[in-house]
Amino acid sequence: MKRISLIIFSSILIISCNSSRNIIKINTIDSILSNNIESGSNLKLDKKTYELDYPINILGKENITIDGNGATLIMRNMAEDVIYIENSNNITLMNFKATHIEPEGPTGCTGNVIHIEGGANILIEKCDLNGSGIVGIASYNSKNLIVSNNFIHKNSQYGIIYQGPQIEIKGNVFENNTKGNIYFSYLDTSWPPNEKINANQNKEGLKMSNNIFK
16 A cells, blocks of 8 residues: 655755765654655664654665664554555664554554565664564565564564565564564465464574574
């Protein structure tokens, strides 16, 4: 589904470089409604809490880095993902906490924390992905996804769901994910995935090392 994207920035510093890529540093974000980040952007957030009503969207883009710099992203709409990436390549997400508000009533939250569809070469590093999200990272058909040194905990279903050709999971801490830590399928995208994984292992399409499971 196509999504309309909008982001409001203040205090934006744009630095030109010799390549065709512009480096954009964002010192303050007054309000994020959703995200229309240009390819080649390098964003750095202030270390504070941002409440969102719509997901941060990265749609059909490449060469983007979002450095949360210790910021916290809280999704107020329990049916929405916090971050949604679709058909995008060379994306880095790092150094932030992402969650939803605490759910009310029996239904609870139905949005993921990070949701990825397609694309390649995506790195999620040094993030805290927790609680009230159905899944910490839900990724489908994304090639060469790397999940490194994150704290993935208290998600209402799984820490990670991955269906696709290649994922590396290293140095993460998994804790109190209600239905299990990793739900994995190699290439097979029929539902549900084939395996529930709660220990380090290596097999076709999956490389794991130095993860801690509590």
